[in-house]
Amino acid sequence: MRRADRLFQIIQILRRSSRPVTAQDIAAELEVSPRTVYRDVADLIGQRVPITGEAGFGYILDDAFDMPPLMLTPDEIEAAVLGAQWVAGRGDPVLAAAARDLIAKITSVVPEKLRPFLADPSIGTPPHNKAAPDTIDLGLVRTWIREGRKIRIDYRDERGEVSDRIVWPVIIGFFEQARVIAAWCELRRDFRHFRTDRVIAADFLDQRYDARPGELRQRWKHALAERQRPARAPI
Incomplete structure (x- = not known):
């Protein structure tokens, strides 16, 4: 090197x-x-x-340090292309458009010699089946996650039963067949995961929950790790 x-x-x-x-x-x-x-x-x-x-x-x-955007390596460009390809194919419409805009912006600022890595990348994502359509505005959900606000939803579970929930959204998970909102559920007093295609109605509340978004996300990660931890064998 x-x-x-x-x-x-x-x-x-x-x-x-x-x-x-x-x-x-x-x-x-x-x-x-x-x-x-x-x-x-x-x-x-x-x-x-x-x-x-x-x-x-x-x-x-120091966090204040910055470097010009042209300082990208071929591997970094292809990493950005791969991520943008995945989001463009699997993200909600707003994120998919943002992914395409990202590649256009990178193309406009990188030197000419690096543009082939964008126009003809050596990597790619496999074809996939479209996820079920969202019945909640994920753009607004992302805003409410960042601002730490609550959402009231009418939700139909896998058995077809409908319930009214007030949730504190934590993060949106993007999977091959569905998208999921992880949230603290006031009804269950625990973290729950809600498929975005099973939300019947949503009311985006102005009320903030009593925790910082980053703190709530760490609590969710801890709870998820605890659930995935193997149970101890009886003594």
Whole structure:
């Protein structure tokens, strides 16, 4: 790997982590020695890249640091294309359009030599069957998730029984055959998952729930992990 590429990759490794990254971890990913990483980080700091930390503790890149969008590698471009292909084929109409717009924007800013990776990528997603149509506005659901607001829904379960729920939406899951809203359900006092094609009616409430959206999402992840944990054998 060229040294310039290695310096760029060190910045990328630090940028994607919210915690200190040790020289040993960086060295393992780049397949170089920790001493090389120490030297490279010192050079980056000398070039006024806002990296803080020290050997033995780890390094952090300041959130304010930014690089021009042209600094994309062929692998990063193809990763974006693959993700956009998947969303364009499986997302709701608003997200599908956003995925196509994303590729158009990337195409307009990358250098000419990188455009073949967008026009004729070496990767692709398989064909799929269309998911059941949504009966709730997923664009509004995403807004309510970000703003931490409640939604009242009339929901028909797999047995055909209808119930009235007030939910705190957490995240939207996109699957091959259906889309699902994970939410805290006030009726069940627990997290539940609601298929978007089984929502009969929805009322987007102005009322906020008493937790931060990120905190609620962490609680949902913890509850999901607990449910998936194997039960202990009896003693």
